[in-house]
Amino acid sequence: MAPAPIFEQPNVAEPFNTHRDGLALEATSDDIDQVNVLKAAMRVKQGTATQEEKDIYEKSQFDAEKDKTQFRQYEDACDRVKNFYREQHEKQTVAYNLKARNNFRFKTRAEMTIWEAIEKLNTLIDESDPDTSLSQIEHLLQSAEAIRRDGKPRWMQVVGLIHDLGKLLFFFDAQGQWDVVGDTFPVGCAFDEKIIYPGTFKNNPDSNDPIYSTKYGIYTPGCGIDNVMLSWGHDEYLYHLCKDQSNLPEEALAMIRYHSFYPWHKEEAYFWMMNEKDVKMLAAVRAFNPYDLYSKSDEVPKVEELRPYYEELLDEAFFDHENGIRGRDRKLRW
Ligand SMILES: O[C@H]1[C@H](O)[C@@H](O)[C@H](O)[C@@H](O)[C@H]1O
Numbered sequence: 001m002a003p004a005p006i007f008e009q010p011n012v013a014e015p016f017n018t019h020r021d022g023l024a025l026e027a028t029s030d031d032i033d034q035v036n037v038l039k040a041a042m043r044v045k046q047g048t049a050t051q052e053e054k055d056i057y058e059k060s061q062f063d064a065e066k067d068k069t070q071f072r073q074y075e076d077a078c079d080r081v082k083n084f085y086r087e088q089h090e091k092q093t094v095a096y097n098l099k100a101r102n103n104f105r106f107k108t109r110a111e112m113t114i115w116e117a118i119e120k121l122n123t124l125i126d127e128s129d130p131d132t133s134l135s136q137i138e139h140l141l142q143s144a145e146a147i148r149r150d151g152k153p154r155w156m157q158v159v160g161l162i163h164d165l166g167k168l169l170f171f172f173d174a175q176g177q178w179d180v181v182g183d184t185f186p187v188g189c190a191f192d193e194k195i196i197y198p199g200t201f202k203n204n205p206d207s208n209d210p211i212y213s214t215k216y217g218i219y220t221p222g223c224g225i226d227n228v229m230l231s232w233g234h235d236e237y238l239y240h241l242c243k244d245q246s247n248l249p250e251e252a253l254a255m256i257r258y259h260s261f262y263p264w265h266k267e268e269a270y271f272w273m274m275n276e277k278d279v280k281m282l283a284a285v286r287a288f289n290p291y292d293l294y295s296k297s298d299e300v301p302k303v304e305e306l307r308p309y310y311e312e313l314l315d316e317a318f319f320d321h322e323n324g325i326r327g328r329d330r331k332l333r334w
């Protein structure tokens, strides 16, 4: 029997490809290997691994491809980046996060289509990013184009196109860039040494809190990353918007929500939080990451030439079933 479609197919010429690559509905053997490695890593770090899982994990460490070192060189980064993280690491507290989430829920800041959002975002220069000299629109299109070039599914191309649109927060009610951009990390438990510039957390009031400063803090091991409060910013904001207003599948939502959570998806910190679902979501987030990072050096995309292609993808991803409005025309609530 054919697998069920990921989401209802809107009435457009070519439906979204339901094959999820690396995350297949009908998983390939590579997908299964990848998930097994991540599952083994989780169990090793949680101290519950069998001997077989320990062996799988060790082998994977040995096989791991060398990092592409020209990106994310924070030690050599300019003062702009260092100052950004010092401020962010001092100000992202549990109290602030509760307030930001509350504020988000009860407000619509603007009504805009995706393309209007892309154009509006373009004036932002991201203070946390040591790598890109491109504008935001160019970065979004570059990521999407790299995903498309590799023949990945249409919904993943959409993720490439929109994944940083949450940075629009900066133009609404952000307090600066520190609550919009940069890598994310959990609040409510101890800050891990694997976060970049870990020394800068010492002036965060939560570092002296008797509960928040403990390893597990307000969480329990295996609670699942969906139940953890990550520092507030563009990932979390856009995730909620897409969860409520798009037809994107679960893996797409995870890519959006966790793409900046490098301490987890790259450094393998906080594995104690993971549950079974997170193993699959981690595979998805890792499948997306190279397109976010390593496409930053590709050639500059021609925006107006590419627009018609992506508008068709948006028609599906944001098709408004209730009112029969094409995704490209839909005024989303931001
Ligand atoms: O500086 C970058 C940038 O802000 C990205 O949009 C974010 O996803 C990364 O995690 C961060 O390191």
Ligand SMILES: [Fe+2]
Pocket: 163, 164, 234, 259, 260
């Ligand atoms: Fe981002």
Ligand SMILES: [Fe+2]
Pocket: 139, 163, 164, 292
């Ligand atoms: Fe990005």
